[in-house]
Amino acid sequence: MATTSPSALHHQFLTSPHENGTNDIEAEIAYAEETLPNLSSFMENNNKEEDDEDQKSTSNKRYMALLFFNYFLLFVGSLSASLMSKFYFIHKGASKWVSTWVQTAGFPILIFPIFLPFILKYSERKPYAGFTKMMYLCCVLVGLMLGFNNLLISWGVAYLPVSTSSLLLSSQLVFTLILSSLIVKQKITFTNLNCVILITVSSVILALDSSHEKPPGLTNKNYFIGFTCTIGAGFLFALYLPVMEKIYQKVNCYQMVMEMQLIMEITATALATVGMACDGGFSDMKKEAESVFDKGTAIYWVTILSNVVTWQCCFMGTAGMVFLTSSLTGGICSTALLSINVLGGVVAYKDPFGGYKAVSTVLCIWGFCSYVFGMYIIRKKKKVIVRKNSSSTGSSAELIPRRNSDVN
């Protein structure tokens, strides 16, 4: 526990970077002071909180395991959901409502991570303990936003070639950078700007390469609808991420993130179910299964089930990434995967792979790796400063405010 007063520690902490010459860290700390004017009281609270298990604190033993698990879910979920959605459309599936509904209809899977730890007495916390009415309301509103996003994505995918929709969707990264700087005060740094530019350029190259893939029957009206819907989805997803980060600032346990996700997905599924019921989606599904899908009824249902499960992995991974890192990192990971999904198409469906796609993939991997490396360096520098301060003051307190946007 700290033996020096928080304000003295704070002062000493702010002066130490000069000795190290680590000006970027100094700027980040000054920024933390600006955005958290009551830093001394924050540090007192921080000390009190030390005993509580904060699963998003990077000093938590299980942080890295949870981070890798969520990234694995996002990676596998995004790649397989994109391949399975494509499989549905390639084999004559055509309902926009069905492709919207499958994105969140896997919400019952969330019951396992939410209730099993309590039932098996692994955790003493009762599911939904500590939830306020406001939190429920926020989850329902975010769920509606997610439901509209899924609907817009389905309209975009139905009308536009994959290349065009992936180009338009990559605009979500620029929106995410802007909206997260407004909503959660995400700092715009060289590292994140460089990554946003490289991944956006990578998608532009990809789209330019395959712009000739425009289907012959696509009318101007449908092109306009697809274009507007995809840009709208990019904007909604870019809003969804920092809004989730804002909500998670009040949360320090992963289980609560899954509980919130369950409410959001039930709301999004309810929206899609109403749409399905009003617009003949359920009868479309039956008709497609019995006579339209060219791989037969059994494979149709397997495709629907695979879509449900893979989309679920994708959303669980996204929520976990935003909780453990930040909305911008979550957005970067999701958008970088859009380009990687193209490689999935090359391997699974023998899509052509030329020079443009190769350059695009290299840029995307470069942008993503340089971002991860930049984050690693910043964390390492911060650890050194904290250790120096701890040894010179005898304090064991974690002096850097644990605010994800500052780090990510």
Ligand SMILES: Nc1nc2[nH]cnc2c(=O)[nH]1
């Ligand atoms: N708009 C949008 N919706 C998604 N749903 C899952 N991933 C994404 C994404 O990257 N963008």
